[in-house]
Amino acid sequence: MDSSKEDHQQLNSVVAGCINVDNFDGKDEPNSDTEKPESTPLERGEPGETEMTSFTGNSIHRSSSRPLLDLSGAAIQGNFEERDPTILLPNQSDDISHLALDIGGSLIKLIYFSRHENKPVNDRRKRTIKERLAVSNVNRRSYPILGGRLHFVKFETSKIYDCLDFIYSKQLHRGMDSRHWQAQGSDTENTIIKATGGGAHKYADLFKERLGISIEKEDEMDCLVAGANFLLKAIRHEAFTHMEGHKAFVQIDSNDMFPYLLVNIGSGVSMIKVDGDGVFQRVSGTNVGGGTYWGLGKLLTKCKCFDELLELSQRGDNRTIDMLVGDIYGGMDYSKIGLSASTIASSFGKTISENKELEDYRPEDISLSLLRMISYNIGQISYLNALRFGLKRIFFGGFFIRGHAYTMDTISFAVHFWSKGEAQAMFLRHEGFLGALGAFMSYEKHGLDDLKAHHLVERFPMGAPYIGGNVHGPPLGDLNEKISWMEKFVQKGTEITAPVPMAPPGTTGLGGFEVPSSKGDTLRPDASKLNVGVLHLVPSLEVFPLLADPKLYEPNTIDISEHGELEYWFTVLSEHMPDLVDKAVASEGGTDDAKRRGDAFARAFFAHLARLMEEPAAYGKLGLANLLELREECLREFHFIDVYRSIKQRENEASLAVLPDLLAELDGMNEEARLLTLIEGVLAANIFDWGSRACVDLYHKGTIIEIYRMSRNKMQRPWRVDDFDVFKERMFGSDKKKSHPYKRALLFVDNSGADIILGMLPLAREFLRRGTEVVLVANTFPALNDVTAMELPDIIAEAAKHCDILRRAAEAGGLLVDAMITLQDSPKERSSSVPLMAVENGCGSPCIDFRQVTLELAAAAKDADLIILEGMGRALHTNFYARFKCDALKLAMVKNQRLAAKLIKGNLYDCVCRFEPAS
Numbered sequence: 001m002d003s004s005k006e007d008h009q010q011l012n013s014v015v016a017g018c019i020n021v022d023n024f025d026g027k028d029e030p031n032s033d034t035e036k037p038e039s040t041p042l043e044r045g046e047p048g049e050t051e052m053t054s055f056t057g058n059s060i061h062r063s064s065s066r067p068l069l070d071l072s073g074a075a076i077q078g079n080f081e082e083r084d085p086t087i088l089l090p091n092q093s094d095d096i097s098h099l100a101l102d103i104g105g106s107l108i109k110l111i112y113f114s115r116h117e118n119k120p121v122n123d124r125r126k127r128t129i130k131e132r133l134a135v136s137n138v139n140r141r142s143y144p145i146l147g148g149r150l151h152f153v154k155f156e157t158s159k160i161y162d163c164l165d166f167i168y169s170k171q172l173h174r175g176m177d178s179r180h181w182q183a184q185g186s187d188t189e190n191t192i193i194k195a196t197g198g199g200a201h202k203y204a205d206l207f208k209e210r211l212g213i214s215i216e217k218e219d220e221m222d223c224l225v226a227g228a229n230f231l232l233k234a235i236r237h238e239a240f241t242h243m244e245g246h247k248a249f250v251q252i253d254s255n256d257m258f259p260y261l262l263v264n265i266g267s268g269v270s271m272i273k274v275d276g277d278g279v280f281q282r283v284s285g286t287n288v289g290g291g292t293y294w295g296l297g298k299l300l301t302k303c304k305c306f307d308e309l310l311e312l313s314q315r316g317d318n319r320t321i322d323m324l325v326g327d328i329y330g331g332m333d334y335s336k337i338g339l340s341a342s343t344i345a346s347s348f349g350k351t352i353s354e355n356k357e358l359e360d361y362r363p364e365d366i367s368l369s370l371l372r373m374i375s376y377n378i379g380q381i382s383y384l385n386a387l388r389f390g391l392k393r394i395f396f397g398g399f400f401i402r403g404h405a406y407t408m409d410t411i412s413f414a415v416h417f418w419s420k421g422e423a424q425a426m427f428l429r430h431e432g433f434l435g436a437l438g439a440f441m442s443y444e445k446h447g448l449d450d451l452k453a454h455h456l457v458e459r460f461p462m463g464a465p466y467i468g469g470n471v472h473g474p475p476l477g478d479l480n481e482k483i484s485w486m487e488k489f490v491q492k493g494t495e496i497t498a499p500v501p502m503a504p505p506g507t508t509g510l511g512g513f514e515v516p517s518s519k520g521d522t523l524r525p526d527a528s529k530l531n532v533g534v535l536h537l538v539p540s541l542e543v544f545p546l547l548a549d550p551k552l553y554e555p556n557t558i559d560i561s562e563h564g565e566l567e568y569w570f571t572v573l574s575e576h577m578p579d580l581v582d583k584a585v586a587s588e589g590g591t592d593d594a595k596r597r598g599d600a601f602a603r604a605f606f607a608h609l610a611r612l613m614e615e616p617a618a619y620g621k622l623g624l625a626n627l628l629e630l631r632e633e634c635l636r637e638f639h640f641i642d643v644y645r646s647i648k649q650r651e652n653e654a655s656l657a658v659l660p661d662l663l664a665e666l667d668g669m670n671e672e673a674r675l676l677t678l679i680e681g682v683l684a685a686n687i688f689d690w691g692s693r694a695c696v697d698l699y700h701k702g703t704i705i706e707i708y709r710m711s712r713n714k715m716q717r718p719w720r721v722d723d724f725d726v727f728k729e730r731m732f733g734s735d736k737k738k739s740h741p742y743k744r745a746l747l748f749v750d751n752s753g754a755d756i757i758l759g760m761l762p763l764a765r766e767f768l769r770r771g772t773e774v775v776l777v778a779n780t781f782p783a784l785n786d787v788t789a790m791e792l793p794d795i796i797a798e799a800a801k802h803c804d805i806l807r808r809a810a811e812a813g814g815l816l817v818d819a820m821i822t823l824q825d826s827p828k829e830r831s832s833s834v835p836l837m838a839v840e841n842g843c844g845s846p847c848i849d850f851r852q853v854t855l856e857l858a859a860a861a862k863d864a865d866l867i868i869l870e871g872m873g874r875a876l877h878t879n880f881y882a883r884f885k886c887d888a889l890k891l892a893m894v895k896n897q898r899l900a901a902k903l904i905k906g907n908l909y910d911c912v913c914r915f916e917p918a919s
Contacts (some may be wrong), residue, residue: 223438
């Protein structure tokens with residue numbers, strides 16, 4: 001069904017990715033129809049014991065009233081989605097759209113599934129390599145790589161008609177994809193949508209009237225727990241602590257997650273002991289919650305909204321209202337029982353002895369005193385319940401928290417104080433979508449149960465949400481027609497405009513763009529603190545099996561949260577932007593629409609940097625690798641797919657022209673001299689890095705071959721980190737110990753041009769000469785001038801024309817299946833050669849995170865006894881301290897002075913040759 005402009009213009013209040021789960025309005029009028037889980041006498045204002053309600057087994061009712069959705073093996077890949085989480089569903093084969101809602105008093109949280117039309121790549125090379133590596137989709141059926149995504153969107157409940165228009169415009173209320181229902185008819189009479197929250201009952205008739213669908217209400221408590229369990233299992237940096245303004249992420253072991261206490265702070269407070277999936281007890285609660293703060297605050301300060309009251313508290317001084325221990329004991333501590341002078345002895349206690357009226361007190365002080373009183377009490381009661389059941393983990397969520405730093409600090413302080421530091425309060429980044437996730441999981445076949453953290457990749461695109469799109473991008477056509485300029489990025493009221501993907505009329509956005517979902521409404525203050533990304537589900541990602549200890553593995557080498565580090569790297573990235581934008585525009589032919597997209601990319605990425613400068617942990621745990629990946633994702637979001645494509649081609653051609661002479665020179669050496677020359681060659685060729693300002697400046701001093709020779713001539717040992725002799729002894733043995741060739745070596749390659757052709761390929765050839773299988777591991781997606789796995793076969797085919805060793809090995813490894821070269825060897829001779837193979841790493845960044853690699857790479861690692869990490873991104877920025885179950889050689893030239901000084905106490909262009917025997 002075509003979507004008219006009028007339909008799309010009504011979508012003016014959707015703000016993707018903002019999250020609040022609550023049963024608390026925060027409005028002037030209470031939501032009288034909001035249903036809560038069974039309340040206790042205390043919450044009803046009645047005296048008596050808090051009753052414990054127990055839920056066991058799989059308490060979420062599964063409904064098969066909608067077409068079944070297969071979310072098994074969900075995984076995260078790519079970065080071309082909305083600001084809020086979208087989940088890829090590669091195993092989904094049916095063209096269906098699921099929809100689930102959490103309709104609260106203030107916000108509507110919506111989750112929907114979209115089909116993706118990307119076809120799997122199934123060329124002969126990949127099939128040959130998969131067969132040799134014995135790669136199979138164990139317990140998985142065949143699926144397209146990008147099967148679908150779960151999109152997460154937010155609306156204000158007061159603008160529910162915008163939500164209805166959004167659902168209608170995308171035809172999400174139909175049981176099938178819009179193309180399918182057009183062929184089958186448009187009857188929605190039997191369509192049932194899952195929803196939770198009080199609005200699921202309140203607005204049921206409206207959904208029926210406007211969309212012709214029925215709402216099936218799911219229990220809020222069931223959904224809350226199911227959503228929390230999913231997030232804690234599936235999102236790596238989901239839980240965090242917040243003390244004295246410092247956010248620290250906590251890694252939760254999904255195998256040792258239960259039991260825990262979930263404290264949901266809405267109007268009142270529910271405390272839930274969670275023992276497992278579908279097994280939980282509501283063990284306590286209190287009627288002193290968010291509604292208490294808002295209600296008393298409204299009466300005492302005349303504030304008109306919840307956010308205004310919170311804003312007041314940040315400027316308050318509670319000492320003018322609260323009675324402190326020091327007020328009682330003459331400014332002294334009561335050290336005998338462990339109370340400091342600043343401890344609150346009585347909230348609002350100081351007002352008793354003062355002859356003042358309400359108007360004599362500052363509203364800011366009243367708001368802060370209220371906030372502390374309620375937060376401290378919730379923290380104390382929560383800890384006592386945790387103590388009662390022997391629980392160490394306490395997770396807090398709900399509308400009352402809404403990303404407010406001081407609220408989290410006060411709750412954390414209370415838990416820390418009363419537990420004497422033995423327990424800690426933890427919060428969830430995605431807590432606002434708990435209910436919507438739980439409602440989604442109530443469908444009979446949702447597939448989220450078995451999702452693992454390594455299957456999820458979180459991206460933070462800035463553009464408007466849209467269905468479809470792939471890494472190569474759809475034809476853009478006339479952007480004057482298809483791109484709308486709109487206010488999209490909001491930083492404390494500052495609006496940054498950028499082009500936003502849109503959907504052509506008559507489509508659901510598959511392979512296209514979507515109409516803007518906002519006409520300028522700014523995010524509410526609380527929403528700006530709730531940063532969630534797009535969750536892509538990629539079942540083809542695995543944990544690298546050669547990590548010595550995956551639980552202890554941390555990819556990032558430098559902690560950029562340290563003083564001055566974040567500012568420095570932000571400056572480096574900012575200074576690189578003009579050159580990067582110029583090359584991005586040039587890579588698309590320098591057209592007007594390319595210039596517009598280039599400008600939009602710059603605005604979007606600077607908006608990211610501004611947000612992260614304000615709150616470094618806004619997008620989760622932040623490392624330099626995350627910043628570099630964010631830049632590449634942002635380029636792809638605006639459809640700059642391979643910015644350095646022409647530069648890579650030019651440097652490849654120049655390097656291939658001199659390769660025969662280099663190989664001839666190497667063949668004239670003895671093996672020990674050749675090995676040293678090869679390592680020198682890798683380090684010298686690693687100078688070609690368009691991500692380094694120092695290296696970019698070198699390009700003005702000569703041709704690529706001249707720069708390479710200059711770099712080779714300056715290679716003098718000892719290097720700053722020099723384990724070459726240890727590596728040489730492992731390769732050739734010694735008088736005391738014989739050595740044997742490696743069985744299989746994984747070579748993680750870096751840049752195109754001289755780096756791969758004059759550096760890593762000759763080194764790979766040496767391993768092949770010694771009978772070692774070689775697997776070249778390269779990026780899945782382009783990043784700077786890094787070589788990609790898709791480019792390797794053509795490069796190797798050209799190199800193989802000049803080298804029998806490479807030619808035989810490449811054919812044995814399936815790389816020359818389609819290559820147009822003359823094969824003179826007999827089949828018997830070729831089959832006896834050790835193979836040279838190439839696999840994707842699953843990345844589109846200069847760095848690599850070994851917690852998420854492709855199935856092919858994981859399979860190749862099974863028989864590997866050596867890995868070589870080459871380049872600053874893979875061996876220094878990340879993985880410098882990583883340990884592996886096999887031998888590891890880390891090779892890089894340091895092309896950043898600050899990194900050289902901090903990491904190896906060296907200088908620009910110093911080299912690292914670090915050999916680490918198997919752990």
